[in-house]
Amino acid sequence: MGEDRELCEYRFDEPLNKHTSFKIGGCARIFVQPKTTQALLCALQNFQQARLLAKGTNVLPPDEGVESVVSTLGLSRYQLNGDLIESEPGVLLSTLCKAAAREGLSGLEFAYGIPGTIGGAVYMNAGAYGGEIGEIVEYVEAYNGNEVFRLDRSQMEFSYRSSVFKKTGWVILKVVLRLRRADREKIEKTMEEIMRKRISTQPLDLPSAGSVFKRPRQDFYVGKVIEQLGLKGFRIGDAQISTKHAGFIVNLGNAKASDVKQLIGVVQKRVYENYAVHLEPEVEIW
Ligand SMILES: Cc1cc2nc3c(=O)[nH]c(=O)nc-3n(C[C@H](O)[C@H](O)[C@H](O)COP(=O)(O)OP(=O)(O)OC[C@H]3O[C@@H](n4cnc5c(N)ncnc54)[C@H](O)[C@@H]3O)c2cc1C
Numbered sequence: 645m646g647e648d649r650e651l652c653e654y655r656f657d658e659p660l661n662k663h664t665s666f667k668i669g670g671c672a673r674i675f676v677q678p679k680t681t682q683a684l685l686c687a688l689q690n691f692q693q694a695r696l697l698a699k700g701t702n703v704l705p706p707d708e709g710v711e712s713v714v715s716t717l718g719l720s721r722y723q724l725n726g727d728l729i730e731s732e733p734g735v736l737l738s739t740l741c742k743a744a745a746r747e748g749l750s751g752l753e754f755a756y757g758i759p760g761t762i763g764g765a766v767y768m769n770a771g772a773y774g775g776e777i778g779e780i781v782e783y784v785e786a787y788n789g790n791e792v793f794r795l796d797r798s799q800m801e802f803s804y805r806s807s808v809f810k811k812t813g814w815v816i817l818k819v820v821l822r823l824r825r826a827d828r829e830k831i832e833k834t835m836e837e838i839m840r841k842r843i844s845t846q847p848l849d850l851p852s853a854g855s856v857f858k859r860p861r862q863d864f865y866v867g868k869v870i871e872q873l874g875l876k877g878f879r880i881g882d883a884q885i886s887t888k889h890a891g892f893i894v895n896l897g898n899a900k901a902s903d904v905k906q907l908i909g910v911v912q913k914r915v916y917e918n919y920a921v922h923l924e925p926e927v928e929i930w
Pocket residue numbers: 665695696697698699700701702703716733757758759760761762763764765766767768769770771772809813814815816817846848852853854855928
């Protein structure tokens with residue numbers, strides 16, 4: 645490990661339920677949090693089988709834990725440069741949204757309230773309220789296990805909740821977003837409206853990982869369908885189909901990953917039997 649030691653924080657037998665919005669997950673035997681890009685590259689070389697974790701708002705780690713995790717949260721610097729925002733991967737979307745608004749830069753409003761990082765957002769092409777992160781990414785610096793290279797937007801294969809990073813496992817080291825000048829008050833008003841909508845429709849008072857399933861096609865509203873099947877409020881252990889938004893599974897206290905997986909299975913089965921549609925999880929099941 646050598647030189648990077650002081651530029652990485654190491655923890656042993658670290659409970660992953662402290663690092664996921666679901667508050668679920670066994671321990672990581674080794675948990676490494678680098679503070680610089682160079683230290684991240686060293687950690688990735690030293691722990692080649694490690695799981696990469698950011699804010700943990702779209703993952704379900706197993707109850708039995710995992711061997712090693714590398715966290716990107718120590719990489720949390722960003723800067724504005726004209727209409728561009730240059731960001732390390734561990735910066736929270738909410739931080740970038742507020743910084744952009746303060747500068748009168750528009751384009752990120754849709755992401756206000758998505759609780760993850762910019763790295764996690766680019767990886768899965770996070771989107772909401774008509775916007776997607778892929779639309780505003782100018783370029784990314786990434787690492788493929790051998791070298792660091794630059795990818796422009798057209799090379800990132802963005803599609804609904806997917807990107808080239810999801811297909812290849814390349815690690816996002818830096819993200820550059822291109823925004824456009826607009827009226828600051830208007831930007832802030834849009835952000836407030838979006839936050840109000842989230843608060844009124846989503847179970848934000850309970851641990852979850854957001855929408856559990858991808859929308860299989862534009863006109864198929866997963867939450868509505870689950871509700872129509874009478875599954876709202878259905879629970880296995882402490883994992884429950886939210887009574888507020890049936891597209892969410894919430895943790896009522898001590899839910900296990902196995903409870904959530906079983907619940908996902910029940911929903912998939914019922915939806916398939918009734919609609920001949922296979923629901924694919926949006927949440928990453930480790
Ligand atoms: C209440 C709630 C509401 C949500 N609303 C939305 C929404 O409206 N729209 C939406 O799209 N999502 C939503 N989500 C899901 C989640 O917030 C997003 O998917 C977010 O982009 C995940 O970011 P993260 O930092 O938490 O990533 P994590 O959950 O930590 O990781 C997710 C995946 O990204 C990979 N990853 C993370 N960083 C990098 C990196 N630097 N390089 C390569 N891979 C990386 C990880 O390895 C993992 O496979 C919501 C979640 C919650 C809990």
